[in-house]
Amino acid sequence: AQSVTQLDSHVSVSEGTPVLLRCNYSSSYSPSLFWYVQHPNKGLQLLLKYTSAATLVKGINGFEAEFKKSETSFHLTKPSAHMSDAAEYFCVVTHNAGKSTFGDGTTLTVKP
Amino acid sequence: ETGVTQTPRHLVMGMTNKKSLKCEQHLGHNAMYWYKQSAKKPLELMFVYNFKEQTENNSVPSRFSPECPNSSHLFLHLHTLQPEDSALYLCASSQDWWTSGEREQFFGPGTRLTVL
Numbered sequence: 001a002q003s004v005t006q007l008d009s010h011v012s013v014s015e016g017t018p019v020l021l022r023c024n025y026s027s028s029y030s031p032s033l034f035w036y037v038q039h040p041n042k043g044l045q046l047l048l049k050y051t052s053a054a055t056l057v058k059g060i061n062g063f064e065a066e067f068k069k070s071e072t073s074f075h076l077t078k079p080s081a082h083m084s085d086a087a088e089y090f091c092v093v094t095h096n097a098g099k100s101t102f103g104d105g106t107t108l109t110v111k112p
Numbered sequence: 113e114t115g116v117t118q119t120p121r122h123l124v125m126g127m128t129n130k131k132s133l134k135c136e137q138h139l140g141h142n143a144m145y146w147y148k149q150s151a152k153k154p155l156e157l158m159f160v161y162n163f164k165e166q167t168e169n170n171s172v173p174s175r176f177s178p179e180c181p182n183s184s185h186l187f188l189h190l191h192t193l194q195p196e197d198s199a200l201y202l203c204a205s206s207q208d209w210w211t212s213g214e215r216e217q218f219f220g221p222g223t224r225l226t227v228l
Contacts, residue, residue, distance in 0.1 A: 042222075043221045043222055044202070100217070102154050
């Protein structure tokens, strides 16, 4: 069994300040973990993924995430928020045989 | 055209209508997925096809009927829907089902369905 919990349904930051979107997971297997972003009226786009290689993963648009097995966490960070980062973000856990479990999503608001 | 495309982008239908959603992927992938995204609910996996064979049906009501004629095309046939079926329906593809645990899914822009 696997599950994923996004700890914040909404996060609001000012432009130029750091972003932290939190994700905790549970999995009976060695998981793969993903972060996707969804802009309004668009599909989901992959930001980054962890698949048992380096624990610090760098993605597109300056985002990165660190896999911490001891804390069962995979938090998404960005040093400096941009207005275009405003969107909904989904943390996803999967294992082989393809079953993906999506978190409930975190809405990121960026204030000017 | 590249990536995953979905048509129509918006659809309004009555409860007695029959309509179909279409998804096409131009990525050479072998697995395709239908998801339902409702407001204030997590993304729900509906169906998975791998090499044209259905591998997952997540207890979806029979008023939703998928069809996968080949690895590039996926349809969702709709009939006698209910207002609570109004949602964004997303199609996705990945290289294949067996390695999809490690490989990302590529999503289309979705079809916004409203059932009156």
